[in-house]
Amino acid sequence: MALEINGTTYEQDEEGYLVDLGSWNADVATALAAEEDVELTDEHWDIINFLREYYEEYQIAPAVRVLTKAVGKRLGKEKGNSKYLYSLFPYGPGKQACKYAGLPKPTGCV
Incomplete structure (x- = not known):
C-alpha cells in the first residue's frame, strides 16, 4: 500500500500504518484521516x-x-477518558490516533 500526497509516495503496511515513521508530516495525517472520512480538528491534533x-x-x-x-x-481529566x-x-x-500520528500500531491492539 502507498499514500500519494503532492507527488510524494508514502509507503504503508497492510493495515495502513506508515512504514517510514520519519516521513510523517501534517499532510500525511490529514490524508490518512480523510481515507476514513475523519476531518481533523484541534482536539484531534492535541492527541496526535x-x-x-x-x-x-x-x-x-x-x-x-x-x-x-x-x-x-x-x-486534563475531561480529555483523559475513554x-x-x-x-x-x-x-x-x-x-x-497512532496511525494518523505516523506511529506504529500500539502493542496489545488487535
Missing part, C-alpha cells in the same frame, strides 16, 4: 501531537489504557 511526543520519549506507542491515563495527566478519546477516534484511540 501528544502521541508523537510520547513516542519520541518512550519509543513505544501507548496502548489505550496508558494513553488515556497519560492524556489525563497532560491535558469516552472523549473514542468520540475523536471511533475505531479505537490507540490504533486510529
